[in-house]
Structures are given as structure tokens and as C-alpha cells.
Amino acid sequence: MATADLRQELDCSICLNIYTDPVRLRCGHNFCRVCIDRVLDTQEESEVYTCPECRAVFQDRPVLEKNRKLCNIAEHVRCNNPERETGVFCTYPVHSPVPALKTCLMCEASICDIHCKTHKSREHNLIDPTTSLEKRKCSVHKKILEYYCTEDDTCICVSCTLAGEHRGHLVETLDEASEKKKEKLRYVLQTLTTKREETEKRVQSLQERRSEEKEKAAGVTETVTALFRDIRRQLEELEKRVLSEISRQEESVLLSVSDLIQQLEIKKDELSRKMRHIEELCNMSDPVAVLQEPDTGNLCDIEDRERHDDQVSGEGDLDVGLISETLYTGLSDIITGINIGIYVQGPTDILLDVNTAGNNILIPGNMKTVSVSDINQNHPETPERFQDYPQVLSTRSFSSGQYYWEVEVSKSVLCRVGMCYPSIDRRGRQSAIGDNNKSWCLWRYNNQFALRHDSKLIQLPDNIRCDRVRIYLDYEAGQLSFYSLCDPIRHLHTVTATFTEPLHAALCVWDGCIKISGGESGAGRNLQRDR
Known part of the structure; x- marks a missing residue:
């Protein structure tokens, strides 16, 4: 029982x-490779893979690892227990059913190890145990299949070769034909x-x-x-600092205003007293008493005092300019810190080299715009100049570092933008950027986009809306990336290569014009981690 239970552990739960x-x-569960491959194939459409035994879920198709020890054990058990596989027993058992070792085609019987020795002496045709003897006989002559017709690719009997439809055909023994097929299969x-x-x-x-x-x-x-956490911390500190400055100024202004209010209250009381005195004088009926009143001359300085009070009232206002300056300086410091932390700079300055420009393109004085012309420009012929295509290279080359630059392509429906080696051909069919192994470009044609290199295309989706392109180069990493500057920015494709020469920006235009954007020189973007 223990042996039987142990053998059950060698059973695949699928077959x-x-x-x-x-x-x-x-x-940790094991399966026959063919069985589990078949199961995973059926699960492929749902994109969720599960173990047939424990239902464990795998997000990606699991990698199958060969269990070599289990393979050796299963093979050993299979070899020592043939009945396990065939289920065929000896046709001549003495007492109880005995597993068959061979099947005799001549006797049409399955025999065990003991009877097998006798049949060997008779030179009978012995094969591995089977119960399907009908498949081993000719369907026409009902004789044992002994030969293989190479012309018809079928197994035949002796009668087929002598008098049947295979007479005169090239035939081989089954062993010969089988060995040849096994050789091919190997x-x-x-x-x-x-x-x-x-x-x-x-x-x-x-x-x-x-x-x-x-x-x-x-x-x-x-x-x-960490960067955003630091930004939030600095913003909170800046907020506290600015609010503290506002509170300080508010306290100072309110104190000044309170003092002024107190002074004006005193002035108001004084004015009220003088008003009552004047009213009393105005109500006197004795003219001598009115004229002899000594305080009437002091009333003349009221306007001067009011003028002085007006001047005082303009002092101690809230200094919004100082608050704004504090806020601006703090924000500038934060931005400077961000720039240092992630090393962000503007686009690389790209100028076009007129000495490389084809004869049917125009390049104005800013050296950043390329437009096609029907008139031959008759540029001086130089080794650097493109002779057969309307294209031009940049004056600057890049042999290390990270850079990006941008191109407006909205005014051209047939153009190419990219980068190339200076050793690119300057004439001939393969001198166009993208049509050789020395250049890479984004190709726009009839509002379709594709990446082109060595005349091979990588077609991009049809739903791309792209009026402005960004080209990003990481020379050491061997990466050249293209982006569509729509909203939001969309990554189009990244080329991976081992660059062996400096790279120049390259533009080619067949209609309209394209324009290089930006103008500040600088490196590209690089996230730096604090270690």
C-alpha cells in the first residue's frame, strides 16, 4: 500500500x-510539460494564469522550471513498471495476471518475461506491449505490416510489395524506415x-x-x-515666514494707527471744547465781553494741525512690496534647490550648418528654420553638402552626455527629423536620413508617423497628433527617444544602439517648413538620488 501511495505521487493531476x-x-506543483503548456495556452486570452491544482494566480505567464530529480524518478518507475503505462498483461498467465513485456505479432499474443525467452528462440517478431494489433496489419491483405513504401509514405505487408498496388515501389524494412525517421526527429x-x-x-x-x-x-x-516631500516642507516654512512677516507688519501698523486714533481723539476733545467756547461767545449779548475774549486767536492753527495729521496718517502702511519680495525670494530659492536636485535645464541650442544643406532648401539667418524651395539655390558644391535630398545637419555634434531639442513640424506633412553620424553618405539613394545604418529619424507622411532606420520601418499608431516633436539623446546609455509634445506629452519610441560616432541633428523636408524650437544650451534631464 505504501508503494502504491508513493507511485500515486508521480501522477500528473492533468493527464x-x-x-x-x-x-x-x-x-511548487508539478505537471507534464505538454499538459501544463496546453492549460496555459487556454488561459492566455484571459491574461490571468492559475495553477490547475492550487489555483494560485500569476499575473504573467509563469516560467516552467524543469524538475530534474522528479523526471529521473518518474523515468525509473516507468521503466521498471511497464504495466503502469501499457495496462497489457500476458496472454498465458499461470496463476494471476502478469504484466506483459512484449507482444508477438506472429502469434498475436502478449507475453511476459518467461514466455518471451521462448519466442526469441523461435525468432518471432516481438514489439512493445500493445492491444491494438489491428493497426499492425494490412487493411487489404490482413497480414502483418513488415515494410515501408517510401514513394507513398505508408506501411505495407509482403503481399503489397509482390502483387499489390505498391509492386515495384522502393520499399524499406520498418526498422530501416523507422531509424531514418528517428534520425530526422532527433x-x-x-x-x-x-x-x-x-x-x-x-x-x-x-x-x-x-x-x-x-x-x-x-x-x-x-x-x-522625497523631492515633493522636501518641497512641501520648504513651502510650509515659507508660508510660516511670510505669514509671520504679515503678522509683524500688521501689529506695527495697527499700533501706529491706534496711536494716531488716540491723538485724534484728544484733538477731537480739544475741538469740541473750542466749539463750545465759541458757541458761548456767539450767544453773548455783551459785545465788550466778546471782543475782550483772549482765546479767540488760538483758533487759527487748526488747519496746520490737520495738515500735519494727514501727513502722519500716510505713515506705517502694510508693506506689500516687502511681503512680495520675501515670497518671491523664498520661491526662487526652492526652485533653485529643485533644479540642483533633478538637474533640469532648457533645450539644447541647435544651429543648422548651411554647408550641408541641399540645393532646394532655404535656411534663413536664424539658422533654425528649414523650408523647401522650387528654385535651385546653387550652393557651392562641397563634400559635406547633400546632393540628392532636401536635408541639412546641425553645426554641433554630440559625443557624450544627455541632450534634448524640439522641432515644430505642423507646417509640413512630409518630413523627417532625427540624428545621424557625420560619415553618412552625401549623395545617392542611401544618403536620406533613415535609409541607412548611420541615421535614425521620425518620419511624417500624410499625417502618419513611423520610426525609420536602415530603410526599416516601425509603424506608429494612427491616432497620433503631433505638431511638435522632442528628440532626447542619452549618448552613454545608447538611447535616442522621440516624444510628441501634445497634452499630455506622449512617448513615441526609443531606439537603443551602441553609438560609435558623434551624432548630429538632421532635418529633411519635402513640403512647407519645419523649425527648431528653443535656444538655451544645456544638458538633458537626470534624476539624481541622494545616497
């Missing part, structure tokens, strides 16, 4: 037979094994890349999160 080429999922198996190993290496490489990208994204996320 219920002993494992064949067993492989293991990440959850070659196919070797080829498939090599391809599978290459595929496994590719999967492993992509898994490593996925891990690297996840780690990279986590690092950038950590950097950006």
Missing part, C-alpha cells in the same frame, strides 16, 4: 499518468531543444530586465517622493 518531462510552477528535437533553450534565456533576460526596471522605477519614485 493522470506518470509524469513526462515534469516541470514546476512557482507555487535533428528536429535538437533544433527545438536549442530554440527552447534560447527562448528560456530570452525569458530569463526579460525577467531580469523587468526586475531592473522595477528597481529603477522604485528608485525614481523614491527620489521624486
Whole structure:
């Protein structure tokens, strides 16, 4: 019972037979490679993969790892227990059913190890145990199949070769034909094994890349999160500082105004007293008493005092300019800190080299615009000049670092923008940017977009709206990226290569005009993590 239970552990839960080429999922369960591949293929449309045994969920198609120890155990059990696979028993058992070792085609009987020795002496045709003897006979002559017709690719009997429809055909013995086919199958198996190993290496490489990208994204996320956390802290401190300055000025102004109010209250009381005195004088009937009143002359200085009070009232106002300056200086310091933290600068200054310009394009004095012309410009012929295409290179080359520059393409429906080596051909069919292995470009044609390199196209989706293009170069990383500056900015494609020469900006226009944007020189963007 213990042996039977142990053998059950070697059964694949899908086909219920002993494992064949067993492989293991990440959850730890094992299956025949063919069985689990078939299951995963059916799950592929739903993009959710599950283990048939424990229902563990995998977001990506799981990589199948060969279980070599289990494979060896299953093969050992299969070899020592043939009845496990065939279910065929000896036709001549003595007492109880005995597993068959061979099947005799001559006797049409299955025999065990003991009877097999006798049949060997008779030189009968023995094969692996089977119950399907009808498949081993000729359907026409009902004789054992012994030969293989190479012209019709079918197994035949002796009568077929002598008097049947295969008479005169080139035939081989089954063993010969089988060995030839096995040889072909071994070659196919070797080829498939090599391809599978290459595929496994590719999967492993992509898994490593996925891990690297996840780690990279986590690092950038950590950097950006820390940056925003620091910005919020600085903004909170700036807010406290500005509000404190407002409160300080408010307290000072209110104190000044309170003093002024107190002075005016005193003045108001004085005026009220003088008004009562004057009213009393005005109500006197004795003219001598009115004229002899000594205080009437003091009333003349009221206007001067009021003028002085008006001047005092303009002092101590809230200094909005100082508050604005404090706020502006604080924000400027924060922006400066951000620039240092993520190293952001403007687009690289690109000027066009008229010595490389084709004869049917115009380049105005700012050296940033290219337009096509029907009139031959008759430029002096130089080795650097493009002879057959309306294109031009930049004066500046890039052999290290990170840069980006932008191009307005809204006024041209047939143009190319990109970068190339200075060794690009200047005449001939392969001198167009994108039509050789020394240039890469974004090609716009009839409102469609494609990446072009060495005359090969990578077609971009039809729904791209792109009037302004950004080209970003990371020379050391070997990356050339193209972006559509719509809202929001859209990544179009990134070319990965090992650059072997300096790179020049390259423009080609067949209609309208295109224009380089920006003008400040500087490097590209680089997120720097605090270590």
C-alpha cells in the first residue's frame, strides 16, 4: 500500500499518468510539460494564469522550471513498471495476471518475461506491449505490416510489395524506415531543444530586465517622493515666514494707527471744547465781553494741525512690496534647490550648418528654420553638402552626455527629423536620413508617423497628433527617444544602439517648413538620488 501511495505521487493531476518531462510552477506543483503548456495556452486570452491544482494566480505567464530529480524518478518507475503505462498483461498467465513485456505479432499474443525467452528462440517478431494489433496489419491483405513504401509514405505487408498496388515501389524494412525517421526527429528535437533553450534565456533576460526596471522605477519614485516631500516642507516654512512677516507688519501698523486714533481723539476733545467756547461767545449779548475774549486767536492753527495729521496718517502702511519680495525670494530659492536636485535645464541650442544643406532648401539667418524651395539655390558644391535630398545637419555634434531639442513640424506633412553620424553618405539613394545604418529619424507622411532606420520601418499608431516633436539623446546609455509634445506629452519610441560616432541633428523636408524650437544650451534631464 505504501508503494502504491508513493507511485500515486508521480501522477500528473492533468493527464493522470506518470509524469513526462515534469516541470514546476512557482507555487511548487508539478505537471507534464505538454499538459501544463496546453492549460496555459487556454488561459492566455484571459491574461490571468492559475495553477490547475492550487489555483494560485500569476499575473504573467509563469516560467516552467524543469524538475530534474522528479523526471529521473518518474523515468525509473516507468521503466521498471511497464504495466503502469501499457495496462497489457500476458496472454498465458499461470496463476494471476502478469504484466506483459512484449507482444508477438506472429502469434498475436502478449507475453511476459518467461514466455518471451521462448519466442526469441523461435525468432518471432516481438514489439512493445500493445492491444491494438489491428493497426499492425494490412487493411487489404490482413497480414502483418513488415515494410515501408517510401514513394507513398505508408506501411505495407509482403503481399503489397509482390502483387499489390505498391509492386515495384522502393520499399524499406520498418526498422530501416523507422531509424531514418528517428534520425530526422532527433535533428528536429535538437533544433527545438536549442530554440527552447534560447527562448528560456530570452525569458530569463526579460525577467531580469523587468526586475531592473522595477528597481529603477522604485528608485525614481523614491527620489521624486522625497523631492515633493522636501518641497512641501520648504513651502510650509515659507508660508510660516511670510505669514509671520504679515503678522509683524500688521501689529506695527495697527499700533501706529491706534496711536494716531488716540491723538485724534484728544484733538477731537480739544475741538469740541473750542466749539463750545465759541458757541458761548456767539450767544453773548455783551459785545465788550466778546471782543475782550483772549482765546479767540488760538483758533487759527487748526488747519496746520490737520495738515500735519494727514501727513502722519500716510505713515506705517502694510508693506506689500516687502511681503512680495520675501515670497518671491523664498520661491526662487526652492526652485533653485529643485533644479540642483533633478538637474533640469532648457533645450539644447541647435544651429543648422548651411554647408550641408541641399540645393532646394532655404535656411534663413536664424539658422533654425528649414523650408523647401522650387528654385535651385546653387550652393557651392562641397563634400559635406547633400546632393540628392532636401536635408541639412546641425553645426554641433554630440559625443557624450544627455541632450534634448524640439522641432515644430505642423507646417509640413512630409518630413523627417532625427540624428545621424557625420560619415553618412552625401549623395545617392542611401544618403536620406533613415535609409541607412548611420541615421535614425521620425518620419511624417500624410499625417502618419513611423520610426525609420536602415530603410526599416516601425509603424506608429494612427491616432497620433503631433505638431511638435522632442528628440532626447542619452549618448552613454545608447538611447535616442522621440516624444510628441501634445497634452499630455506622449512617448513615441526609443531606439537603443551602441553609438560609435558623434551624432548630429538632421532635418529633411519635402513640403512647407519645419523649425527648431528653443535656444538655451544645456544638458538633458537626470534624476539624481541622494545616497
